Amino acid sequence: MKILVPLKRVADPDNANKVKIPASGATIETTGLEWKPNPFDEYALEAALRLTEDGKAPKVRAGEVVVVTFGPKETETTLRAALATGADRAIRVDAADDKLDGHLVARALKALVEREKPDLVLMGKQAVDGDSNQVGQILAEQLDYPMATFAATMKEEAGGLLVGREVDGGVITLRVKFPAVVTVDLRIVAPTSVYSMKTAPAFKYNDGVRFAALPAIMAAKKKPLAEVKLADLAADQGLRVTYHGFQAPPARKAGIKVKDVTDLVNRLKNEAKAL
Amino acid sequence: MEVEPQICCAQFFQPDQSAICTSLRAMSAAEFDLENPTEEHRMLRAMVRDFAKTVVEPQADEHDRSGTLNVELLRRLGELGLLGVTVPAEDGGAGMDALAAVLVHHELSKADPGFCLAYLAHAMLFVNNLYYAANAEQRQKYLPKVLTGEHVGAMGMTEPSSGTDVLGMRTVARREGNHFVLKGHKALITNAVDAHVFLVYAKVDDKITTFVLERTMPGLSTDGPTKKMGMRASTMGEVIFDNVIVPEENVLGQVGGGIRNMMRNLEIERLTLAAMSLGIADRCMEIMTTYASERQSFGKPISEHGQIQRYIGESYAKTEAARALIYSVARKTGPTFRNRLGTDASKLFAAPVGKEVADNAMQVLGGWGYCDEYKVERFLRDAKLLEIGGGTLESHQKNITKELMRSGAA
Numbered sequence: 114m115k116i117l118v119p120l121k122r123v124a125d126p127d128n129a130n131k132v133k134i135p136a137s138g139a140t141i142e143t144t145g146l147e148w149k150p151n152p153f154d155e156y157a158l159e160a161a162l163r164l165t166e167d168g169k170a171p172k173v174r175a176g177e178v179v180v181v182t183f184g185p186k187e188t189e190t191t192l193r194a195a196l197a198t199g200a201d202r203a204i205r206v207d208a209a210d211d212k213l214d215g216h217l218v219a220r221a222l223k224a225l226v227e228r229e230k231p232d233l234v235l236m237g238k239q240a241v242d243g244d245s246n247q248v249g250q251i252l253a254e255q256l257d258y259p260m261a262t263f264a265a266t267m268k269e270e271a272g273g274l275l276v277g278r279e280v281d282g283g284v285i286t287l288r289v290k291f292p293a294v295v296t297v298d299l300r301i302v303a304p305t306s307v308y309s310m311k312t313a314p315a316f317k318y319n320d321g322v323r324f325a326a327l328p329a330i331m332a333a334k335k336k337p338l339a340e341v342k343l344a345d346l347a348a349d350q351g352l353r354v355t356y357h358g359f360q361a362p363p364a365r366k367a368g369i370k371v372k373d374v375t376d377l378v379n380r381l382k383n384e385a386k387a388l
Numbered sequence: 389m390e391v392e393p394q395i396c397c398a399q400f401f402q403p404d405q406s407a408i409c410t411s412l413r414a415m416s417a418a419e420f421d422l423e424n425p426t427e428e429h430r431m432l433r434a435m436v437r438d439f440a441k442t443v444v445e446p447q448a449d450e451h452d453r454s455g456t457l458n459v460e461l462l463r464r465l466g467e468l469g470l471l472g473v474t475v476p477a478e479d480g481g482a483g484m485d486a487l488a489a490v491l492v493h494h495e496l497s498k499a500d501p502g503f504c505l506a507y508l509a510h511a512m513l514f515v516n517n518l519y520y521a522a523n524a525e526q527r528q529k530y531l532p533k534v535l536t537g538e539h540v541g542a543m544g545m546t547e548p549s550s551g552t553d554v555l556g557m558r559t560v561a562r563r564e565g566n567h568f569v570l571k572g573h574k575a576l577i578t579n580a581v582d583a584h585v586f587l588v589y590a591k592v593d594d595k596i597t598t599f600v601l602e603r604t605m606p607g608l609s610t611d612g613p614t615k616k617m618g619m620r621a622s623t624m625g626e627v628i629f630d631n632v633i634v635p636e637e638n639v640l641g642q643v644g645g646g647i648r649n650m651m652r653n654l655e656i657e658r659l660t661l662a663a664m665s666l667g668i669a670d671r672c673m674e675i676m677t678t679y680a681s682e683r684q685s686f687g688k689p690i691s692e693h694g695q696i697q698r699y700i701g702e703s704y705a706k707t708e709a710a711r712a713l714i715y716s717v718a719r720k721t722g723p724t725f726r727n728r729l730g731t732d733a734s735k736l737f738a739a740p741v742g743k744e745v746a747d748n749a750m751q752v753l754g755g756w757g758y759c760d761e762y763k764v765e766r767f768l769r770d771a772k773l774l775e776i777g778g779g780t781l782e783s784h785q786k787n788i789t790k791e792l793m794r795s796g797a798a
Contacts, residue, residue, distance in 0.1 A: 190427075193431065194431060194434070196434075197431050197680075279642075297456065321442070324435050324438060324439050324468055325431060325435045326468045326469045327432060327435075327468060327469030327470055327473065327482040327484070328469045328477070328482055328680065330428055330431045330432055330435065330482075331428060331471075331477065331482055331483065331484070333431070334427070334428070
């Protein structure tokens, strides 16, 4: 199986240098930020690796995982980290961060999918910076592929996948035929969430995404990392989304202490108007 | 750490050195990364830091309380390729350098120095030592199981009545045909209780020789765990040799070649122990600065009180000095280029820094620091060991002076 995993880097929320907005509100200040892969994309990579190995120890690769990101040269760090985690090959689409929107990324990915011909495009349900939640859906529409979003479980079957999607009150199981686009939610990295046809049904993975093993870190530099120009993938680089201004969320107001349950109910009714 | 660009080098250099000045200015903090010379080091650090935070940290208190080694966790390190960090790739390791070994110990000790000590005893004292002393057959026989962690390793040098005075050891090996008979007693041995394989120093005709022993050999037994102040997530115990029959193919290197093996390995051992002190200092700095910014007294955060600022300022300066020393020495230490002075100096300087910064953190936290919730009491107990184990402060003072006298005389 061949899987394409689009990855995006996002500002590390744990880092001391937080996202700043200049007084003009025209842009987001990215200087000095530390970056990390979008967590949902890391989950997609983990799921892709699980689908392309046999689940035994030592694990044997039984497929190919190609990771792709859009951005300037320094986003190759994100790709190298993905290669060290186990991806086989990487592509950087050279682009400026502020000259992209979800629709353009989806259009360029469409061209890349037509070139690479993966069985599956596996990606995070959304990036945690813009929270747009649209690239996977637009891409599936553009390619006219079957789509499953917010996957919590995946089970490979001949020619496709059974995808479990958590909804209010239960789980919907969708059957998608390859080639397909699937976006993942956080539970996709639970120990028993993903089974390829080669993985024993009793096999349990470590919970969460895997750590990059040291030998793989050493091998990452030798794995292929190609650069593609955005213009080669998308002739029309027009943006559908324009940003009109940025504002930091208002500081949280101090809370209050209520005397008793009656006081709480009164305030919920009369002040918060929640009841 | 940011280098402030407005500080002009011209203040420190004569005008005719403006070329140096420009090149120094070009080498910004971002370009010169003392702790991560290559992208591989940076990725390795990111991985170990992440692993330490999410997997090692949550189990640390439990193993400190129970005084047990988390063997499963050691095997996770095997899966990640960390048990053979310094072993060349063709023999199943990662083929990285002393600096990589340093950074792994540095990052693990921010979460759990006790567990890190067991890792050190396994990966440095047993695996690294065995690798460089062994022949091809011995590597093939013993490496695979210690690289995965299926077998836990330990090293036996110290005896009940000989520590720093290593030549005073009394364990002897007597040759009988094609085997040796080992008799003696090792004490204060990290991992002794859990180990399957042991690298042991013993005297053959008064010449120190290295042997590799297996727990299943008749006559070999261990005692313990020995109860101790800190580093409780690793076990310590005695190893007793009651006429253990050891085949001659279990001699590592030459008969009488033990001192050479020992001295070569002691360098990376001291350096990684120093890195553990740095990890403790880094973690305690973080705990005390967070606390000092949140805790109020006399109507302001305690970080605004001069007495607290002295603890924080001095701890920071000493931690940074230890970091600079350890990492610059690590860049100049390896199996083919020895650095006895640098490694002795690193541990001599860093071990008291780790203890002092942990103690300062406890003082800043006051009563809360003495309680176990904020972890500094565990780090303080752990930090003390590094002034003793793998070379006492006094042995480093002795070694440095001896080395300087020797090079001065040459």
